[in-house]
Amino acid sequence: MSEPLQHRNTRLLLTWLPLVMLAGSVFFYLILMGHIRHMKHQQLQLKQNNFWQAYSLDPTAIPMQLAGEYLIAPGAGVADVEADSGNLAFLTQTHLLDGQAYRVTTFISGKEYRHLLIKVGIGEAVIFIMLLMAIIVVNRSASRRLWKPFYTTMGAVGGYDVRQNKPLPLDTSTGIEEFDRLNKTLLELLDRVDQAYRGQKQFTENASHELQTPLAIIRSKVELLIEGPGLNEDSAQLLQEIIEANDRLSQMNKNLLLLTRIENGQYPEVQRVNVSGLLERGVEFFKDYYGNEGIGTTTALEAGVEIVANPALAEILINNLLRNAYIHNISGGWVDVQLSAAALVIKNSGGVIEGDPERLFDRFRKGRVDNRTTGLGLALVRQIAEVYRYGIRYTYREGVHRLELAFR
Amino acid sequence: MKLLVIEDEYSLLNSITRYFRQEQFVCEGVSTYPDALRRIEDFEYDCIILDINLPGGSGLQLLKLLREDKKRDGVIIISARDSLDDKIGGLNYGADDYLTKPFHLPELSARVKALIRRKYSEGNTAIEIGMLRVDMAARTVSYAGEAVPLRKMEFDLLFFLVTNKNRVVSRQAIAEHLYDGPSDQAPGPEFVYSHIKNLKRTLKEKGCPEIVQTVYGLGYKLVV
Secondary structure: OOOOHHHHHHHHHHHHHHHHHHHHHHHHHHHHHHHHHHHHHHHHHHHHHHHHHHHHHOOOOOOOEEOOOEEEEEOOOOOOEEEEOOOEEEEEEEEEEOOEEEEEEEEEEOHHHHHHHHHHHHHHHHHHHHHHHHHHHHHHHHHHHHHHHHHHHHHHHHOOOHHHOOOOOOOOOOOOHHHHHHHHHHHHHHHHHHHHHHHHHHHHHHHHHHHHHHHHHHHHHHHHHOOOOOOOHHHHHHHHHHHHHHHHHHHHHHHHHHHHHHHOOOOOOOEEEEHHHHHHHHHHHHHHHHHOOOOEEEEEEOOOOEEEEOHHHHHHHHHHHHHHHHHOOOOOOEEEEEEOOOEEEEEEEOOOOOOOHHHHHOOOOOOOOOOOOOOOHHHHHHHHHHHOOOEEEEEEEOOEEEEEEEOO | OEEEEEOOOHHHHHHHHHHHHOOOOEEEEEOOHHHHHHHHHHOOOOEEEEEOEEOOEEHHHHHHHHHHOOOOOEEEEEEOOOOHHHHHHHHHOOOOEEEEOOOOHHHHHHHHHHHHHHHHOOOOOEEEEOOEEEEOOOOEEEEOOEEOOOOHHHHHHHHHHHHOOOOEEEHHHHHHHHOOOOHHHOOOHHHHHHHHHHHHHHHHHOOOOOOEEEEOOOEEEEOO
């Protein structure tokens, strides 16, 4: 499972640091305890020696016992006794004075040592917790700073679009060698991707361009042929099919060429284009052209609506939308065109669309099998809309096709 | 009428010259820049059909030399390049018209004739076929003196047929001609039939004989 680097780092620190600290604490505790035992023993022994020395020099100088300090009693024991009850520790040893054996017991309080242990323990715990927090905080902020070039690179690469042909602002001197190398490698990679993409586009354009001439030759030969003598119904039918196929081919080729050129940004000049005028002219033509089929047209065009675009592209955009509405219509159907400053809405009657209407914008995607169209009209529309960042939506409901082009 | 076709693709050049020769044009064809230059310098033509991409030089360069020479030959550029720049560039160099490949031969023929008519008409812009009179400038049609009311599209259609009289014009060529937007975005030819039908009916109502003939499924022909 993947998680952000910082989280994993923190999690590892939180798991291992306390373990290390716990082990350290146990070790520290053991050492401390050992030393305390040693100190107690030393102290008891020191007292033993001091009191016995004082007593043996002059047995009347000090009393036989002092509560909590010592106890001197005649009699012999077998061996030394040392015990620690926690609050009180004592040491009993046998000494000889003038042939008489004495048992001397010295006492010390263990309380202070216990308190010392507790306080050292609390102090240690506080220090450890603060240390842990400091380590995590410092680690996080340091790694954030350290990884900053990485996140900058990620952001830049994430927003990269090969179609826009813009160089990426990747820094190759971030101050960290690994990131410099990463950025350099990425730049080289993108350069190769760019080259491949440009090559591909150039190929499409060149191929389409080169196809024009043979297509023109075929067309001209067929046009000579249809006037020739000896044309009969049979050969006329064959010629008709050749003409149709050739026309569709050249139409497709022109649209492909156009698509590629738009993609390649070969229509950079823009000016104010009067959409209202374009629509009026377009509607007038299509109304006349398809009017005999009984397709009715209604319009509500706001006058003087302007967009900033390439005039040729604007005309292609508008005419393709209109043509689409008329071609994919039904006999006796209708087309409704509405234009406001914000959007163009074209509605028309038409057949059922299978699947997602948005997919109709894909190249060579058609709503139905239709030999009259190239399957590139709406792809062109979308390509142009993308260039000028117009929103475009195609919806279909109960026999009504609705296409909305939002200018902003 | 004298025509010069400058086109590097031999097969296309051959089609164009053959098409125009069938209409009693004197039509010469050359396929290289030096050949074209020699012809242009030595002779005068009513119309020059000029391809832009030529071996040995650019068609635009030829056009520039021609206009610098103060020659007034009509020039129609035919080019596979159809970007707006080329079109405007060509017209700025002094071309009279511009046609993108692949074009229909009847369309080229119509453009050539329109150009020649503009050059020589001296005010008379009407074409008469029998009693049918088609006035280009006024956009009116009359038969035996009586006006024939035609819608814009039917007029354009009739005019195109008249210009290409006695020749078969395919439905595709008509559809593209009727469309006044970018030629590569013209609508399909399926609806040409209904316009022809309307045109024929209107002409018939005015007593005009059936001059528009259907040639199998291929296209139409205005027979004189």
